[in-house]
Amino acid sequence: MPFRCYRCGRCCTAIGPYITIHAREKDTFFCTSSMTGERFFGCLTGSGKEVFDDTSIFSAFPDACPFLRAGDTENTYICVIYDTMPSHCKNFACYVILIKDSRGLVVGKVRNNRLLSTDDEDLRSLYNADILPIQSKNEVIWQKEAKKILVGSGYKVTM
Numbered sequence: 001m002p003f004r005c006y007r008c009g010r011c012c013t014a015i016g017p018y019i020t021i022h023a024r025e026k027d028t029f030f031c032t033s034s035m036t037g038e039r040f041f042g043c044l045t046g047s048g049k050e051v052f053d054d055t056s057i058f059s060a061f062p063d064a065c066p067f068l069r070a071g072d073t074e075n076t077y078i079c080v081i082y083d084t085m086p087s088h089c090k091n092f093a094c095y096v097i098l099i100k101d102s103r104g105l106v107v108g109k110v111r112n113n114r115l116l117s118t119d120d121e122d123l124r125s126l127y128n129a130d131i132l133p134i135q136s137k138n139e140v141i142w143q144k145e146a147k148k149i150l151v152g153s154g155y156k157v158t159m
Ligand code: SF4
Pocket: 004, 005, 006, 007, 008, 009, 010, 011, 012, 092, 093, 094, 095
């Protein structure tokens, strides 16, 4: 199952302090991301050109990325430089379940494509044996079932 972005914008609403626009030439912005030190040229594309000047989003999210704008449906958001976003954005896949051990240390994350990211072999075995086979096609039910199994095995779960 491929990773699916629901355009909730959650990953972009606090990243503004890390993205600096140094210069603009028409629809192209020369920028730096202080998260990685990456320098990149962000180019407005598609509907991004039409909505860039509407900065109303920043009254609700003052720390949003300078390239985040409201989407065309309620509670959705778009990246106005989608094709030229920095690499940490291209590689990002948010998680739907954060798994901690009994001491509270993060030991795994589950993406919304149901893939587990972990270095904990016990957790991986449990996941492969009991959680991946859960049949539900409904993501909310699937996540609740997964949580029940993880908590029953001594893990702490945040969703
Ligand atoms: S990557 Fe995840 S958090 Fe970011 S907009 Fe998509 S669904 Fe939301």
